[in-house]
Amino acid sequence: MKNILIGTAFFLLWVPKSFSQGNTEYTGGFKVKFNEDGSKYLRMIAWGQFWAQYNDNVPDDVSTTNLSVRRARFLTFTQLNKKFLILTHFGLNSLNGNNISAVGKEDSSQLFFHDFWGEWQVHKNVAIGTGLHYWNGISRMNNSSTLNFLTLDNNRPSWAVLGLSDQFARHIGVYAKGNIGRLQYRVSFNEAITNTLDASNDPIPNGRAVYRGRELLGSADAGKVIQGYFDYHFLDQESNFLPYKVGTYLGSKRIFNVGAGFLTHRNGTVIADGAGNLEGENVNIFAVDAYYDAPLGEDGSAITAYAVFQNNDYGRNFNLGPYGTGNMVYGHVGYLVSGPADKSRVQPYVSYQTRSIDAIDDNATRLGLGINLFMTGHHSKLTLEYANSKIGSGDNNGVVTLQAQIYL
Template structure:
């Protein structure tokens, strides 16, 4: 009987080493289940806490003015993955998001304060570099940002419209279905066929006669006609190869790798949206999203400086004149962000950055634009950092919304 023991391995990184850029974290917490470590359980935990200032917050539900300063738990997560050998893997990921004074509940049993499952999937290897699996998973299509890890974001948060199906056909950017992923030399791929959620952000919505499309196909037309979604993302790496052991894409390597990738992806949901004619008769309309992107992340010079650049074009068709709040709309988007790790030999590193995106909105025949200016202070790579960001959003003819956010993040 082989002894079960806990090993906490602490290794200093090199340029080709740990991809998160921490000089302290190393291999993290790993429960080895045999002597050579081929059977193991790995545990990762992280939290992101926000303090956010906005002097133009709307009135609350009772018509009262809201405080300028608000606090929230943006994310609190635990991720575990384990294997009994290299041919089998199980991934479990749970936590909560955006807990604040309006979503808390007296005894922690309200919807907003509940832990829920983010990922729960199994995977089977097909040789060294390819695998298939199934369950609640994050092997998404469209773009790098639609597969973004929240552990190593360069900007304060992900570009929201890039999580283009979140709450519409899935559970918080995760579908239930089957996937295949792998590598052929410099080429990586991920493809999936999934079920479409019937209980989405428009669970109580019906289309208006001769009105815009609603994302209600799976519920109103049934699973046979509108119950499947299809996704894929494909990329070619010209420099160092990135890991695709887990689905989560790195936001910035802080100079620990040299990466230049170009990618293309898609999401398709036949009859995912619904239109009603003048008589109220329903018909399905296909949802189609595709993206083209490029990611560049390299060390610069010899004093620890590093450059991160990313650009995305996304074309989104949710159906005729579709719009949901200021988050989802049929139209197109261009997004880019750029960050620079300042040179220096200190353990604390600083990374100023800027992001910008422009969205074209079919239903309004108008645009939305968003600018973010911020900086990261890395005390131990991504494992301990502060992020300060100013963001301004101009949505069509609406008044600009300006927000300042300070985030404290630790992950172990």
């Protein structure tokens, strides 16, 4: 493992410095203009993330090294005028040797919609939309773009109801978004899924809450998912044309935002009393966060920093993988090393997460140490990360991942 780390780090630092840091011709994807001034258009964006991962904490008959397609995505949106928009986003996630299909027809091999929504501009600063959408609540991280992470990937518990009430962090519902001066907002009212990741667990007397409220209590009693996120922009204002929050701007903007958000789902989980009678419990999640991204001088160096506190209440003693009733604190910071903008750039970073888990009366922690090599900004980059995680009194688990990303 030590040799792998040294060899991969050497590769990242050795890559020739002849690549451009940014593409001056890139204006947000391939654009098809339907009129001369480009106000009627179709825009297309495609990206892929490819992983090589080493994990020595596996059974003896399992390979310690594996290759996968972390994400394969295609997104398009179009406007015939500024009054309305339609967006389509489809692709697949985490395709590997264990779930790929011999003839490409099994579930993991299939493309599916990540987003599909229509939006209408009802006022200069207000838009309303409906469909399968990503206008989420809770925090910036729950609205993250997968194109421009600072870290290798998102902080997993920040997508706090992924697979519990939504499909891969997307709900079917209606949303409103806009801004009041420097305050941006997004709120939504959504359906909850029935076939949750918790579907194989049944309520047991005096056991933990189970995220099956809509299935076991019925859609009328379980209620809808309501969420929102509000952030105030002290310096440069970010775009909210699309919902995807940028991970790092590489010093191209000066951003300082403070935000707060929530998600509530009435009777989203179910508990059983001593006699086995079912009762619903409300799911309530709340977070406050801060984001800073700015150049540090004229030499091209920059800093990116983020911190969030999140309170998770999924019901009594709920605990399922990255989800659990309790509190979470997460933060990361990255430093873009100085250098010419037309050369490859290096950005080391560190991330840390700690979660209290009521069900085990203990904490879970994760430390990430990584480095990005930007060959053409986020359009062509390599990321090497070592992550060490621990849950309660369990053993530490160390994983090394090398990612190659291309997006056009």
